[in-house]
Amino acid sequence: MKKILEMGGRAAANLDKDLRVNPAADRVTHQDVLLIVQAAIQMAQRDSKLDITEKRLISKMVKVGRINSQEMKEIQELASEDISLMIDRLSGRKSKKAFLLAIVAVAMADEDVDPEELRMITDLTGVLGVGQIDLSQHKYEEVEDLVLKFIASAPMKR
Numbered sequence: 001m002k003k004i005l006e007m008g009g010r011a012a013a014n015l016d017k018d019l020r021v022n023p024a025a026d027r028v029t030h031q032d033v034l035l036i037v038q039a040a041i042q043m044a045q046r047d048s049k050l051d052i053t054e055k056r057l058i059s060k061m062v063k064v065g066r067i068n069s070q071e072m073k074e075i076q077e078l079a080s081e082d083i084s085l086m087i088d089r090l091s092g093r094k095s096k097k098a099f100l101l102a103i104v105a106v107a108m109a110d111e112d113v114d115p116e117e118l119r120m121i122t123d124l125t126g127v128l129g130v131g132q133i134d135l136s137q138h139k140y141e142e143v144e145d146l147v148l149k150f151i152a153s154a155p156m157k158r
Contacts, residue, residue: 026091026092026093026094026095027091027092027094027095027153027154027155028091028094028095028098028150028151028153028154029091029095029154029155030065030066030154030155030156031089031091032090032091032095032098032099032154033061033065033067033151033154034065034067034071034074034075035086035089035090035095035099036061036065036095036098036099036102036147036150036151037058037061037062037065037067037075037102038075038078038079038081038086039083039086039099039102039103040057040058040061040102040103040105040106041058041075041076041079042079042080042083043102043103043106043107043117043120044058044106044109045079046114046116046117046120049110051109051110053109053110053111054106054109054110056109057105057106057109057144057147058106060144060148061102061147061148061151064148064151064152065151065152065154066156083120083124084127086099087099087124087127087128093130094150095150096128096129096130097128097130097150098147098150098151099124099128100121100124100125100128100130100133101133101143101146101147101150102147103120103121103124104121104133104143105140105143105144105147107120107121108140108143109140109144111140
């Protein structure tokens, strides 16, 4: 876990401030929320065990993101989609940061970061191109709250 937390960059608290610079031009959309949840499910399955804390986080994301049963069915059908294809469909910088934070939150949820999870985070950090995240001074609950805040900010427009 320490390796993830030492990845460098801004702390989660500064991330929110950074993303408020131009909020009207860069919002998390409902489509982004669907992709974020899809990626979170993929990350949760990465270490071949789905912990109760990971399940709870994903359930909160679904509830806060107002994802209906049809959308959830579609997410589950696409569960094994290449993550780089998901990234290509994200709407902007804020959604990319939320995507990365969600992946990190799922990895942190079970308090045991698997090498596969670490590799996925490292790879995605480079691909997303939104900088690295230094969470060494933050607890899982803070990261979870920030992810849920991003998801809740998405308009319901489908």
